[in-house]
Amino acid sequence: MDRGSVFAVPVLAPSNSNNNNTANGNNGNSGGDVAIERAIVTARFARFVNDFRQDNSFILRDQLKENVRIRQYYLEVNLEFVAAYDEDLAGCLRDKPANYMPLFEDAVRAVAKENLMLSTEEEVPDFQVLLLANMNPIPIRELNSESVSKLVKIHGITIAASNPSAKATHIQIMCKNCRHTKNIPVASGFGGVQLPRKCDAAPADGQPKECSLDPYLVIHDKSRFVDMQNLKLQEAADVVPVGELPRHILLSCDRYLTNKVVPGVRIAVTGIYSIFQSKSANADIAIRTPYLRVIGMQSDADGGRNRIFTPEEEQEFLSISRRTNLYEEFSNSIAPQIYGCADIKKAITCLLMGGSKKVLPDGMKLRGDVNVLLLGDPGTAKSQLLKFVEKVAPTAVYTSGKGSSAAGLTASVVRDPSTREFYLEAGAMVLADGGVVCIDEFDKMREEDRVAIHEAMEQQTISIAKAGITTILNSRTSVLAAANPVFGRYDDMKSAGEVYLFMPIILDILAKHVVGIHQGERFAEAVGEISIATMRAYISYCKSKCAPRLSHEGAQLLSSHFVDVRSKVRGMEKKSAIPITVRQLEAIIRVSESIAKLTLSPTASERHVNEAIRLFNYSTMSAVQSGNVDGQSLSDVSSAVAKIHAYIRRRLPIGHRMSSGTLTDQLIEENFPPQIITRAIDMLLQKEVLQFEKRRLSVKRIAL
Structure with missing residues (x-):
């Protein structure tokens, strides 16, 4: 434990001593003068700082001079350097660092005074030694x-x-x-x-x-x-x-x-x-x-943050970026044990890479992170995709919506029991700054908790005003969320907004349905074309080295596409489930940049924009146009189904029976399409309003 004073034991001898075993404490002089032993140890540390060379360069002495010149009074030392120069000194630092680190700092101070030729003690302040060790970390x-x-x-x-x-x-x-x-x-x-x-x-003049x-x-x-x-x-x-x-x-x-x-x-x-x-x-x-x-x-x-890549790693990543089919290979390597889901895996690839962050001349910032929402029935491998992203993303936090609160996702204010002061403890979105937050069971979150992350998703910040603490924390993170439909199952007679009950602010890419199955032994044998470790390192490299911008041709293509989409949505008789605004345009730009970043391309060309538009049509536009039957809009189909239900309730009181064929013929005479009639009757059967009898030849009404 920490001691109130520094002391040394006679374990080290001068370098010119004939008895090398004294470094192990066997010199038999345990009752010697402590000051002398301190001087011996300090001198050996000083010789190490002065004499250690690497590639014919006195790296420690040069670093010390540079730090003193800029008035930074510290010295970074790797423990491997000490072990290479004097294994005994390194062993002492490992076993009794509290005793020997003060002596090491005294030696650095003495070397600084000697090399800089300073005259007085006051001109050389205390130095701090920052010791870095490459030993295996202990959990x-x-x-x-x-x-x-x-x-x-x-x-x-x-x-x-x-x-x-x-x-x-x-x-x-x-x-x-x-x-x-x-x-x-x-x-x-x-x-x-x-x-x-x-x-x-001491008493003065003998007085008590x-x-x-x-x-x-x-x-x-x-x-x-x-x-x-x-x-x-x-x-x-x-x-x-x-x-x-x-x-x-x-x-x-x-x-x-x-x-x-x-x-x-x-x-x-x-x-x-x-x-x-x-x-x-x-x-x-x-x-x-x-x-x-x-x-x-x-x-x-x-x-993955502030990581320094070796020349060999950079050469490997550059060779990966030149692969002709990298986009397919990378997306296929995402959760390879899950069969299918090709476009959804491509959307996750865009999330992992992210777009380019922009800072406008007036200081306003535009985020580059892509948010993805996976919506689908239970058992469709949504959670498995989230778990894989947690493993492959350089920085990732996994949480479940049912067990997550607003404070747990953003930040909480905690009182220090010793000082009684308040301080902030970071939540999941702050801890994942620069990475990905995976939120499972997103639909199980309370509405007030879900609203708390809207600022973090759009503005990339979290504003805190609690217990006298007013601050803004960074939350530069992508969100990968998974949710089930309302009542647990998908209802194709409702719009996406009615089925999932989410605000448009959380819809960057809407993956409508995840299809993933286990295929016997193939589950254990599935291996991606790119390993998880390589994917994680490559993602870090792309995000740190590449920031693509939209090309002029891509911008024109995207502008004309957005106008066409707005015209189609405006032409619908009823209001669309998902409003098509500039937010969706920005989402396509971010996806285009992320696809370009995957190949380390400096610009997002027409090819990248076309792929982003295809993903947008697969996800968001399919949700807008969901429910169309024989060219009829969702609202028309829903209206027809409601009229059929009302007709059946009038013609068939509770407890009465009717031939199935007769009921269908009467509805056809009312000019209802056969496909919609079948769907309306199936819905009443699911709700247990009707019940088939006599091998489906007759139908009976059993409830309201």
Whole structure:
């Protein structure tokens, strides 16, 4: 655990010593002078910083000079560099980092003073060493008591970040009676300090001291402080066992590690696994709460954000982008175990790639993310598609609409039990910033919760005004939602708006019906042409390197198509189920850009626009024109069915029977089309208003 002062044990010997075994603590001088041992260790760290070379370049010394020049007093060091130069030093940092990191920072300060030829101690401030380790990360749920005080590496997603505060490293205290002063070091991390209960100043002239109990006061002006920030890191969803809740751990960051991340960012953290005593009144004196004192932080490569691609990876991705049939191959590799759904998989491909974000001259931003809504009967593989997208997207969060609230999807305000201050905890759409949110059972969400995500979907922001906190969070995410029809089944006698009861704001691409079946052994053997790992990396590369714009020819084609669609919808006798507005035009533009981005094309040409129009006609326009029978509009068919139902109720009272053929002939005489008559009778049979008898030769009315 954290200590209030720095000390060293005699484990390292000078480099010119003949006894190399002293590095393992076998020098037999455990009672030696601690100051001498501190100087030995610091000197070895200083030689490492001065002498370490890579490709004939003194990378650490050069980095130190550059940082001092720009007044950034820190040094990033990879633990592999230390191990390559001196394995004993690296082992000490792994086993007792709390003891040796202060000595490492003292050595960096000494090297900076020596190389920069500064004259006084005051001109060289304290330096911070940011230690990065390439060791295998430890899952948060596997951290235990054996890891206390050891160097560990974990990765996860930040779900909360406190406001930076001032943390004392040394405090000066003064006796309020005799004015005696002394400096006390303060433990790092969450560790604190306890003031002496009695004044320990030496008596003057042999006179007895008369200082009262608890005489010391803290002189803040002469104390030393550093910036400190607390984070909450949650383990990634893909490592959480089924049926268990994700676990989290507190992080303590100081100095140059503060204000580096915001909620929703995936990071890999190197730190000292430490413990502290909770301030809770019911806390047992023997129980300690674990936390991680961060000494190194880097962006998680698996998260896909700010990822640096190697030349070999870039060459591989460029070769993939030149494939002649990449669009088909990529879409077929999405959930290959699901048979069919070709156009729906292509729509999901567009969602994963996304369009191009634009910033207009007046500062207004136009989003480039594509939202997809899958609508269909139960058992049509909607959830399987969502689960696959969660795996293949570089950043993804999966949630179910039934168990999601507005606060869980956006952000919640939580009170810190220790400081009693309010802070924000990010919801699913903030955590998936830059990725995809998969919302299953979208129709089961409450209306007020569904409305809460409209701003996040269109404006890419989440506005918070709670408990005195007024802020705007980024939510630059695509939404892939799945929903069932009202009453659980699709009714082709109703419009899409009546069947699904959704506002047009959530309709970018309307996938009307997902058809997916398991085909025996083929389910286990289905493998996509492109692996999931390659797809995830390629998506990250395309989104970071390519931002296509609509070509002049594509813009003209799209403009004429939009005018034609508006004319068709305007020509309908009844109001269409889905209004065709500029929002749909923007959706087609985004889809065109996403198809172009898949092949790393700088412009969206006519070919890309034609494919986007085809997807638009397959989804949204088919919903607008749904229900047409023999050229009749949905409203005409619904009106005819209602008249048939009224006629049957008049001609056939409850409990009476009639020949099926006679009933059909009478309806035909009333000039009703046979196809609509059959559909109307089937609907009454489904609603259990009518019932067939005598091998369907007669029909009986059994209800209203």
